[in-house]
Amino acid sequence: MKIAMVTTVGEKCGIAAYSVELVEALRRLPRMEIEVVPITVGHQSLEHYEAQARILNAEDVDIVHIQHEHSFWGGILPGHSAYWTFRYLIKKPVVVTAHTTYSLAQMLRLKTERRPHIWLAKKVLTLRKGYRDSVDIAPFASAYTIVHTTEAGRELVARGADPHNVAVIPAGVPKTVPAPSEGRAFREKYGLQGKRVLTLFGYVVASKGYEMTLDILPSLPPDTVFVVAGGARTPDMEPYLLQLKERVEKAGLANRVVFTGYLSDDEIAEAMAGTDLVLVPHLQATGSYSVMVPLSYGMPIVSSDLACFWEIQERHACMEIFRAGDKDDLFTKLIPLIERPDLRAELGRQANEYAQKYSWDEIAKVTALAYRDALKSWNVQPKNFVPLSTIKPRNKTGA
Secondary structure, X not given: OEEEEEEOOOOOOHHHHHHHHHHHHHHOOOOXXXXXXXXXXXXXXXXXXXXXXXXXXXXOOOEEEEEEOHHHHOOXXXXXXXXXXXXXXOOOOEEEEEOOOOOHHHHOOOOOXXXXXXXXXXXXXXXXXXXXXXXXXXXXXXXXXXXXXXHHHHHHHHHOOXXXXXXXXXXXXXXXXXXXXXXXXXXXXXXXXXXXXXXXXXXXXXXXXXXXXXXHHHHOOOOEEEEEEOOOOOHHHHHHHHHHHHHHHHOOOOOOEEEOOOOOHHHHHHHHHOOOEEEEOOOOOOOOHHHHHHHHOOOOEEEEXXXXXXXXXXXXXXXXXXXXXXXXXXXXXXHHHHHOHHHHHHHHXXXXXXXXXXXXXXXXXXXXXXXXXXXXXXXXXXXXXXXXXXXXXXXXXXX
């Protein structure tokens, strides 16, 4: 079977890293051929997409697998996205991995918009049904769609996707690289010797809950340091990073907060080895490399209870979970772990077990089954997936 994998490439993109791991694992399977077709991020010319379509529609291609994120084709605003220009040119069966399943209203942050004229403009956009559907559901209802969580699958089905064409396949746990100094180089570089290190890994975006950690940091033991291990992914994200740095200065926390900027894979390995406890206090997410990388290194993790993280916990209890957005609950869950190395060690052991169960080789096998089912019929769900209709929603206590 030949798969044309349409994805971003390059080390500074989590989806690109995801795709590299998936492609390598798929290529290790028998009778599986993968051709990577790189996405040039942003709105490109018609000629560009026609050139890609000639590759994707080649006679020997069985399936086109698109790694989908709205920003890859120019974003969600009217007239900005070239996704449909590209999509209508593809004549082969299409599988889409939906990396973002937020609704248009969620992506526009309609509920939290406080500027009346901007709120009204956004509201008008959400009332344009054809445009709203082109963002909310059409990319996924027009293909066999892979999501990473049951919650994401439910959302798409609620908007109109056929549940038989939605497969829940968790993201695989990425491979690790060695940390030659076992974290000493990381600690020395940032003056962390003798400190208790809490690290929040990944690109710096407002949805990751940095402010909660900054709010409780003065109440944590005085030798506790908060490391923001990552930088702004794009220039438009720089202002938020600057706001965080200003907030740290104004709060008098400059001696307890470290901003590393972008980290290479080798530097990430040293950062993980030099960290005591990883934080994933996200306020909004449908999945995140910020948790998958620490899991791969067997790190003790404290995470918010967003559905994408809760489902990891349901598969294998490997994290300490707190209520998303509740800094008091975050503080309560952190204190025992900061004080007790044995609790951190147990969480790390469970994280290692999760990494073994959900390796990319295992995920590739399930993905290959999804390809075969997509070829057989768009109305047959992969046999080893639990039908979405049989999964009961969890209550607020997580039961």
